[in-house]
Amino acid sequence: xxxLIAKAREGFETVSLDAQFKDAALVNLEHWLTDATFVEYRPxxxxxxxxxxxxxxxxxxxxxLPFGTGxxxxxxxxxxxxxxxxxxxxxxxxxCEFLGRRFPGIRLEVVLxxxxxxxxxxxxxxRKGLLGPLAGLTSKQLCVMAAEVYAANGxxxxxxxxxxxxxxxxxxxxxxxxxxxxxxxxxxxxSHNPPDDNGxxxxxxxxxxxVPPHDEELVRVASGVLEAATMSFxxxxxxxxxxxxxxxxxxxYRDLVVSLSLDHTARAAKVAFSPLHGTGTTNAAPVLEQAxxxxxxxKSQADFNGGFPNVPHHLPNPEVPAAMEAVVAMARRSxxxxxxxxxxxxxxxxxxxxxxxxxxxxxTGNQIGILMADHILSVRxxxxxxxxxxxxxxxxxxxxxxxxxxEAYGIRCIGDLLVGFxxxxxxxxxIERTGRFGDGFSARPTDFLLAVEESHxxxxxxxxxxxxxxxxxxxxxxxxxxxxxNGTTLAQRLVNLYKEYGYYGTGLKSVVMEGADGLETIQAIxxxxxxxxxxxxxxxxxxxxxxxxxxxxxxxxxxxETDRESRNVLVFRLAxxxxxxxxxxxxxxxxxxxxELAAPPLGEDASNEAVNAQIEEINGRISQLLSRWxxxxxxxxxxDYPEYATxxxxxxxxxxKLAFIKDVAPELRxxxxxxxxxxxxxxxVLKLLRGIGPLExxxxxxxxxxxxxxxxxxxxxxRILTRLG
Numbered sequence: 001x002x003x004l005i006a007k008a009r010e011g012f013e014t015v016s017l018d019a020q021f022k023d024a025a026l027v028n029l030e031h032w033l034t035d036a037t038f039v040e041y042r043p044x045x046x047x048x049x050x051x052x053x054x055x056x057x058x059x060x061x062x063x064x065l066p067f068g069t070g071x072x073x074x075x076x077x078x079x080x081x082x083x084x085x086x087x088x089x090x091x092x093x094x095x096c097e098f099l100g101r102r103f104p105g106i107r108l109e110v111v112l113x114x115x116x117x118x119x120x121x122x123x124x125x126x127r128k129g130l131l132g133p134l135a136g137l138t139s140k141q142l143c144v145m146a147a148e149v150y151a152a153n154g155x156x157x158x159x160x161x162x163x164x165x166x167x168x169x170x171x172x173x174x175x176x177x178x179x180x181x182x183x184x185x186x187x188x189x190x191s192h193n194p195p196d197d198n199g200x201x202x203x204x205x206x207x208x209x210x211v212p213p214h215d216e217e218l219v220r221v222a223s224g225v226l227e228a229a230t231m232s233f234x235x236x237x238x239x240x241x242x243x244x245x246x247x248x249x250x251x252x253y254r255d256l257v258v259s260l261s262l263d264h265t266a267r268a269a270k271v272a273f274s275p276l277h278g279t280g281t282t283n284a285a286p287v288l289e290q291a292x293x294x295x296x297x298x299k300s301q302a303d304f305n306g307g308f309p310n311v312p313h314h315l316p317n318p319e320v321p322a323a324m325e326a327v328v329a330m331a332r333r334s335x336x337x338x339x340x341x342x343x344x345x346x347x348x349x350x351x352x353x354x355x356x357x358x359x360x361x362x363x364t365g366n367q368i369g370i371l372m373a374d375h376i377l378s379v380r381x382x383x384x385x386x387x388x389x390x391x392x393x394x395x396x397x398x399x400x401x402x403x404x405x406x407e408a409y410g411i412r413c414i415g416d417l418l419v420g421f422x423x424x425x426x427x428x429x430x431i432e433r434t435g436r437f438g439d440g441f442s443a444r445p446t447d448f449l450l451a452v453e454e455s456h457x458x459x460x461x462x463x464x465x466x467x468x469x470x471x472x473x474x475x476x477x478x479x480x481x482x483x484x485x486n487g488t489t490l491a492q493r494l495v496n497l498y499k500e501y502g503y504y505g506t507g508l509k510s511v512v513m514e515g516a517d518g519l520e521t522i523q524a525i526x527x528x529x530x531x532x533x534x535x536x537x538x539x540x541x542x543x544x545x546x547x548x549x550x551x552x553x554x555x556x557x558x559x560x561e562t563d564r565e566s567r568n569v570l571v572f573r574l575a576x577x578x579x580x581x582x583x584x585x586x587x588x589x590x591x592x593x594x595x596e597l598a599a600p601p602l603g604e605d606a607s608n609e610a611v612n613a614q615i616e617e618i619n620g621r622i623s624q625l626l627s628r629w630x631x632x633x634x635x636x637x638x639x640d641y642p643e644y645a646t647x648x649x650x651x652x653x654x655x656x657k658l659a660f661i662k663d664v665a666p667e668l669r670x671x672x673x674x675x676x677x678x679x680x681x682x683x684x685v686l687k688l689l690r691g692i693g694p695l696e697x698x699x700x701x702x703x704x705x706x707x708x709x710x711x712x713x714x715x716x717x718x719r720i721l722t723r724l725g
């Protein structure tokens with residue numbers, strides 16, 4: 001044992017991180033190697049040390065996985081900074097203690113849910129056969145472990161019988177918490193993250209997540225828990241501490257969503273749907289069918305499968321067009337009018353439509369929200385059901401066009417919420433309890449019509465407190481049907497909205513920075529920009545800069561450390577009406593930049609061609625600006641980042657992009673210089689690229705890379721790219 005620890009200590013010295021991280025990792029590593037609690041993990045830890053995986057070990061052991069405002073989420077793995085049975089059950093124990101303080105002296109009740117995830121180590125970080133308790137670890141198994149902890153603490157658990165082959169979506173969980181008047185809930189899910197990730201996401205009594213400052217106590221209590229009480233699941237069931245949610249209760253959720261229909265005669269649209277192997281099979285699909293729509297399901301993605309085998313790159317995120325490929329192909333073959341998909345926990349919705357140019361296009365989350373708002377407001381207005389007291393809600397980074405549409409219909413919009421649907425849930429909760437939100441906004445619960453988050457999240461009822469893809473699927477299908485009944489299409493309706501209000505172009509640039517060094521880089525970027533804001537971005541003058549942690553700003557005094565973290569947001573207003581917002585993601589190891597630029601309305605008489613030209617021009621400006629911003633942002637931390645790298649997929653980690661720049665690009669240049677047989681060159685190129693990532697994630701930058709090369713090299717490289725397809 002001492003030999004292993006000495007080898008780890010020596011190896012940690014080769015990792016480029018501050019000594020404090022390496023020292024903390026060594027202390028925790030020694031604890032896991034010597035404490036009987038972790039005996040099943042020892043073979044895998046020993047193998048990692050022998051294999052020299054020191055960067056992975058430091059990142060896995062340098063801290064306890066932070067307990068954020070929603071819970072813990074991250075990569076499944078070995079060590080305190082990973083999702084595993086230990087980090088989950090101690091989180092649950094912390095939640096029990098928190099609930100006991102929040103509701104003293106009463107019988108506590110919670111609702112539990114799990115998605116389809118199963119840990120298969122697709123990243124290949126561990127030796128085969130040495131995964132111990134992680135081998136094939138599923139969300140459902142973690143959910144049972146959580147139930148055992150709650151029950152051991154005397155908390156009554158409501159959950160679907162884990163012996164059944166079904167799962168519960170995030171919005172259905174929220175509904176049951178609200179309906180059962182439970183004191184909280186837990187979802188074992190990593191939403192749309194890669195399959196090797198998982199998480200424990202905690203809910204409050206309103207069916208949403210705690211927001212600052214109330215979440216501060218939950219974080220503080222849970223962060224200090226190192227052991228958990230537990231009892232067998234069988235004993236918990238036999239003792240009446242676990243009750244199974246009935247089929248009738250589950251149907252009540254779907255009935256609620258179907259009741260949101262605004263036009264029962266609009267069912268003409270034929271829908272292609274994919275759950276991407278997730279829980280959409282339990283909410284969006286049956287809701288559409290129950291409402292009377294003709295639904296064609298992608299069978300290859302219809303089974304519950306936590307490895308997401310039939311989704312490109314195993315990334316089940318309907319925000320990403322690649323994840324929509326199968327359902328779009330099904331829509332084409334089956335003559336459907338639209339295609340939709342949901343992520344594994346079925347809170348996010350992806351939509352694709354045949355455009356006015358005849359090609360299929362994936363909508364952004366903003367466009368989905370725009371079409372939902374237009375449908376809800378126009379139908380209600382035509383039916384005489386729209387009131388001035390009605391309101392919609394959006395986050396700060398969601399398109400400003402929603403506010404413009406609300407104004408045109410004479411209703412209100414809460415439009416400056418911080419990112420995260422928990423803030424939408426908080427609005428609904430405050431209005432239900434007090435009739436007010438913030439300073440001066442009064443409303444009744446039934447005044448709420450719609451909430452939109454740009455990351456493909458929507459909600460159209462006050463009786464659920466998290467985003468709901470089934471909500472969105474129903475109303476988008478209804479909007480498409482209404483258009484067909486009127487002799488047009490949903491794509492044309494979107495163009496008409498741009499004619500009327502102007503095109504509001506939006507863009508998103510994400511940079512994935514994994515591990516402890518990635519966290520340092522993200523923090524360093526924020527600190528640099530906060531202390532010395534740029535005067536120009538991409539050659540465009542910065543007119544105003546706003547730091548959302550500024551206590552003199554729109555959000556006022558910092559309420560808690562969790563509030564400070566949520567407000568780690570920087571806003572830049574640029575010349576020409578451009579707006580940039582930068583923030584670290586709260587659920588993934590990345591920072592995200594949102595851009596928006598609005599164009600003037602062209603009027604209802606404008607041609608589609610004129611609108612499309614305006615869209616292309618605005619999108620081009622946004623794309624160029626975001627590319628330059630990525631280079632300038634990384635330069636703040638000493639990273640020399642060529643323009644071509646900005647065209648690689650945002651899903652590709654920065655470390656791999658930098659490896660391409662340093663090691664692969666020079667060899668590709670050499671291949672082009674030699675100009676040998678194209679077939680041989682292609683094989684060499686493929687071998688180099690496989691070490692970086694899938695070709696689809698790299699193709700955008702491969703052409704740009706050669707732009708500065710001599711003519712002969714560019715021509716040879718063009719033949720290589722043609723051969724690669």
